[in-house]
Amino acid sequence: MIKAEHKDKDLVVDILTKSFDANQSVNYIVKQDEKRVQRVRSLMDYSFEVCYLFGDVFLSDDKKGCALITYPDKKKTTLKSILLDVKLILSAVGLKNIKKTLAREAKINELQSKEPKYYLWFIGVDPEHQNEGIGSILLDEIIEDSEQKQRPIYLETSTVKNLPWYKKFGFQIYNELDLSYKLFFLKRELSKK
Structure with a gap:
């Protein structure tokens, strides 16, 4: 995998906007109107910026997949992070x-x-390149990176059909949350050495 640079932002945002267009969790927070797709794009733009500041942004070697990683304990409130939050509210979430x-x-x-x-x-x-193994290779590399950093991986998903895929990589459900959809909390422990 490749560590993305800021010049890769449009590509990353494009991939994520297409990948998460119908995602329940994303659409729960994005204002549902005629600008919905543009709002999803704004959410992905925001997510890229936050991860670029307080985590990592990775692209698959073929640049058809990507991952956004944060390290919550390293996140700080800065003028830039506040401006990003305001922009997210105005461009994606909506005041209501x-x-x-x-x-x-x-x-x-x-x-x-x-x-x-x-x-x-x-x-x-x-989506044009899903089911070609790109996501699996990328997730393997993410697991390797987390092992090097000695940090267990956490994530949430609302996509039930992805649960077996994550389980195949050693993730376990540790909690669930009922909203207007079910959100699953997953964790992958560090390997025992």
Whole structure:
């Protein structure tokens, strides 16, 4: 995998926008109107920027897949992070969805582990190239990177059909949250050496 540079942002945002277009969790927080796809794109733009500041952004070697990683214990409140949050509210969430979105984030935060973690925020493959093994290779490389950093991987998914895929890589469900959809909390422990 390749560590993405800022010049790769449009490519990463394109892949994630297409990959998560119908995702329940994404569409729960994105204002549902005629600009919905543009709003999903704004969410992915925001996510890229946050991970670029406080984590890692990776591309698959063929640049058809990507992953956004954060290290929550390293995240800081800065002027830039505040501006990104405001931009997210205005361009993706919408003023009317702020309360619902903040309540959702508080519930998620309550259930997430507080240990230093390797948080896999998004992993996606361009839909035209899904089921070609790109995501599996990328996830293998992410697991390797998390092992080197000595941080267990955490993630959430609302896509039930992805659960067997994650389980194949050693992820276990450690919690669930019922919103207007079910959100599954997964963890992959570090390998015993």
